[in-house]
Amino acid sequence: MSIAENLRRVQERMAEAALRVGRSPEDVVLVAATKGRTPEEIEEAIRVGVEAVGENRVQEAEAKFPYIRLPFRKHMIGHLQRNKVKKALKLFDVIQSVDSFRLGEEISKRALHRTVEVLVEVNTSGEETKFGVSPEGTVDLVGRLLELEGIFVSGLMTIGPLTEDEGEVRRAFSLLRELRERAERELGVHLPVLSMGMSGDFEVAIEEGSTMVRIGTAIFGPRPS
Ligand SMILES: *Cc1c(COP(=O)(O)O)cnc(C)c1O
Numbered sequence: 001m002s003i004a005e006n007l008r009r010v011q012e013r014m015a016e017a018a019l020r021v022g023r024s025p026e027d028v029v030l031v032a033a034t035k036g037r038t039p040e041e042i043e044e045a046i047r048v049g050v051e052a053v054g055e056n057r058v059q060e061a062e063a064k065f066p067y068i069r070l071p072f073r074k075h076m077i078g079h080l081q082r083n084k085v086k087k088a089l090k091l092f093d094v095i096q097s098v099d100s101f102r103l104g105e106e107i108s109k110r111a112l113h114r115t116v117e118v119l120v121e122v123n124t125s126g127e128e129t130k131f132g133v134s135p136e137g138t139v140d141l142v143g144r145l146l147e148l149e150g151i152f153v154s155g156l157m158t159i160g161p162l163t164e165d166e167g168e169v170r171r172a173f174s175l176l177r178e179l180r181e182r183a184e185r186e187l188g189v190h191l192p193v194l195s196m197g198m199s200g201d202f203e204v205a206i207e208e209g210s211t212m213v214r215i216g217t218a219i220f221g222p223r224p225s
Contacts, residue, residue, distance in 0.1 A: 003041065004048040006219050010202075011049075014213065017206035028206055031075050033198070033216035035060065036223045039067035045219060046070040054096070054214050058084045061091045077157075077214055079131045082106045089116060096157045096195055096214075097121045099133045104145045111150030118151055119195055122179060124172040125161035132158065135175060139183045146189060155193025155211070156180050160201045169201050173208035 001009075015025035031052040034042050042053060047070060055061040056078025065074065076092040079099075085106045088095065096119040098104050107116055120142055123132030133141050138156070145153050158176045160169045173196050180191050197205025197213035205213060217223060 001221070003044050003219060006221070007045065007048055007050065010215055010218050013203060014206060017203040021207050023206070027211055029212045031073075031077070031195075031212060031214045032219055033077060033214045034064075034220075035078070035216065037216075037220050039064045041220055042072075043068050043070055046072050050219075055092075058087050058091065062087065065091060075214075086110050089114075093117065094119070094154075097131065098145065098153075099123075099131050099141075101141060101144050104141075104148055104151060108148040108150045115150055115152045117154050118145070119155050119157040119193060120145065120153060121157045121159075122176055124158045124175045125168075127161060130159060135179060138179045139186055142183045142189075142191070143187050146187065153189075153191065155191045155195065156183075157193075157195035157212075160196065160198065160205065166204060169204050170208060173197075173201075173205050173210065177209040 014028055018025045018028055031054040032045050032050045033054045035056045052073040052075055054075040054077035074092045075094045075096050076088055077096045080088055080097050082103055089110050094117045098118045099121045121132040122138050123130045123134060142153055145151055156176055160172050176194060176196055180194055184191055193212055194210050195212040196210045199215050199218035202213040202215060
């Protein structure tokens with residue numbers, strides 16, 4: 001299957017999932033997850049309709065982005081170390097993986113005259129290998145980040161648990177939605193973005209309120225090892 005056909009199928013499945021729960025398909029943004037993909041593959045995806053790209057590593061983005069000649073929005077979706085923030089801010093429009101106040105402070109310090117859009121990454125599954133603030137610490141972290149200049153918190157992000165158990169996946173996503181609601185209520189802010197859902201679980205995520213899915217293999221095929 002070509003990237004164009006895969007993308008069309010993903011977009012159809014996204015729309016069907018949204019309609020199943022009475023949501024509008026336009027309310028869910030697709031970010032193509034492009035780790036391990038070549039600039040040529042990424043450019044092809046943009047040519048056939050992808051508008052936003054997510055990369056996991058600063059170095060990889062730095063090596064690839066200059067070779068992509070079409071315009072696209074750039075999301076950092078991987079773990080970000082504080083010593084890479086300066087470079088990350090040159091490369092990306094959105095940082096989806098803020099999971100500590102110290103990282104937020106570093107972004108704020110390096111933002112200069114710009115306001116950087118960030119999402120707070122939450123570890124909704126409790127898996128130890130995952131990054132992200134704990135569910136219990138989420139509202140507090142969002143509140144503290146809101147005090148910083150040069151940062152704009154637009155929502156929350158999570159990676160679903162790696163399991164075949166759909167109930168468990170659904171619980172993680174509904175937890176993120178509940179945390180968003182709690183943060184909005186307790187802090188009096190609007191957090192429109194819920195970034196959740198990947199190739200294996202994006203339909204469940206959309207049913208649970210996702211406004212942004214990050215999809216790699218369903219668009220580009222299995223990742224080269
Ligand atoms: C790789 C990755 C994705 C996409 O995963 P697929 O299963 O290939 O769709 C989404 N989000 C993050 C943070 C990733 O690292």
